Structures are given as C-alpha cells and as structure tokens.
Amino acid sequence: MTLRNYLIVCAAGAVLTVLVLLLVPSIGETIEGALIAFLSSNAA
Amino acid sequence: MKILKIMLQVIGFVVLIGAVSIGTLRIQRSSADGATVVFPGGELVSGELHTGPEPDWSFTDDIFTIELQLNDPMATRRIFILESEGKIYVVSGYMKSFLGKIWKEWAFDADEGNDEGVLRVNNVRYPRQLVRIKEGDVLDGVSAKLLAKYSGVPTPVSATAIATARADIEDGNSWIFELAPR
Numbered sequence: 001m002t003l004r005n006y007l008i009v010c011a012a013g014a015v016l017t018v019l020v021l022l023l024v025p026s027i028g029e030t031i032e033g034a035l036i037a038f039l040s041s042n043a044a
Numbered sequence: 045m046k047i048l049k050i051m052l053q054v055i056g057f058v059v060l061i062g063a064v065s066i067g068t069l070r071i072q073r074s075s076a077d078g079a080t081v082v083f084p085g086g087e088l089v090s091g092e093l094h095t096g097p098e099p100d101w102s103f104t105d106d107i108f109t110i111e112l113q114l115n116d117p118m119a120t121r122r123i124f125i126l127e128s129e130g131k132i133y134v135v136s137g138y139m140k141s142f143l144g145k146i147w148k149e150w151a152f153d154a155d156e157g158n159d160e161g162v163l164r165v166n167n168v169r170y171p172r173q174l175v176r177i178k179e180g181d182v183l184d185g186v187s188a189k190l191l192a193k194y195s196g197v198p199t200p201v202s203a204t205a206i207a208t209a210r211a212d213i214e215d216g217n218s219w220i221f222e223l224a225p226r
C-alpha cells in the first residue's frame with residue numbers, strides 16, 4: 001500500500017470511528033467498560 | 045521487509061483508532077450533565093439543590109459512586125464516597141502512579157485550589173468545599189470504611205488493616221477529601 005493510500009485509509013477510519021461513536025452510544029459504553037477494566041488492573 | 049511494513053501500518057492504524065475513540069468520547073462526555081467513571085462530564089444541572097441542615101449521610105453506605113463537580117475549571121467526576129462519623133469523604137487512589145496522575149487530574153486540581161463544587165447524589169445537588177485530609181485520627185474511621193466498603197474487608201476491620209490503609213493515605217498514595225458544606 002502506498003503512503004497516500006495508507007493515509008486515506010487512516011483518515012477514513014478516523015472519520016468512521018467518530019461517526020459510529022456519536023451515533024451508536026452502546027459502542028462508547030463498551031469502550032468505557034474496557035478502559036475501566038484496564039485502569040483498574042494497571043493503575044496501581 | 046514488506047511484512048514489517050504491513051505490521052507497522054496495522055499497529056499505526058489501531059493506535060490511531062484507539063486515540064480517536066478516546067478523544068471522541070472525552071469531548072462527547074465533557075458537555076454532558078454528569079460524568080462516567082472514566083471520562084469527566086460537564087456542569088451538574090439536573091436535580092434539586094439542597095438547602096437546610098446536613099442530612100444523615102449514612103445512606104451513602106449503599107451508594108457505590110457519586111458525581112462531584114469542581115467549579116473552576118468546570119468538570120464533573122464520578123468517584124467513591126465514604127461516610128465516617130457523620131461527615132462525607134471522597135477518595136482518589138493511585139496518586140503516585142503514572143496513570144493515576146493522568147486519570148485523577150481532578151484531585152490535583154482540588155488540592156491546588158479548585159476546591160469548590162457540587163456533589164450530586166440520588167439526584168440531589170449539595171454545594172461543597174473539598175478539604176484534603178492528610179493526617180490525623182479521622183483517617184482511622186475513613187480507612188475502616190474504605191476497606192469495608194470498597195475492598196470487601198469483613199467488619200470490624202482489624203487495627204492492622206486500618207493502620208496499613210492509613211499509612212497509604214499519609215504517604216500520599218491515596219488522597220482523601222472531606223466534602224464540607226459551603
């Protein structure tokens with residue numbers, strides 16, 4: 001994959017991620033749950 | 045060489061999506077009425093504003109987390125609450141760890157003077173001032189409640205366990221703030 005195509009994929013992925021998180025609240029909640037689990041076991 | 049390049053591209057993409065996800069959620073939550081455990085929220089708007097004498101705070105024994113707004117800068121956190129001898133306290137742990145320093149930004153703010161805010165519990169808002177308790181016998185009661193409520197230690201909590209938890213607080217690993225009325 002060329003650098004140009006890679007950057008396009010990254011930009012598209014980022015935009016898609018933002019849209020999905022804004023439009024599907026349950027996905028955000030799932031990510032938060034995973035973050036809580038990670039912080040609880042690694043913050044000490 | 046080609047495989048290495050593909051692996052680096054995949055790792056870069058995953059890191060990017062993770063960072064975008066966290067950034068999006070943080071911005072999204074920052075204007076909400078209230079907070080989640082991970083992300084700070086905005087101003088506490090809903091709920092009756094309490095006036096009059098202090099309530100019997102023992103009801104908070106049945107409440108796992110509360111929402112606490114600090115006023116300047118305005119941000120709300122969802123955190124543990126403890127009642128001891130008629131007063132209420134909030135706890136911020138992991139204060140000496142790297143992640144704690146990022147995650148518990150509110151506690152550093154409160155300790156540096158952003159100490160006025162609003163507590164919301166059971167949809168009632170209480171104006172509060174945060175007063176950090178660094179030492180003293182009051183920490184024995186707070187430590188006992190902390191261990192019993194959040195660590196599952198059977199009551200009565202042993203004097204040894206209380207002394208260990210108190211030392212952890214006095215060493216600055218966990219910070220305790222009294223939520224005094226204002």
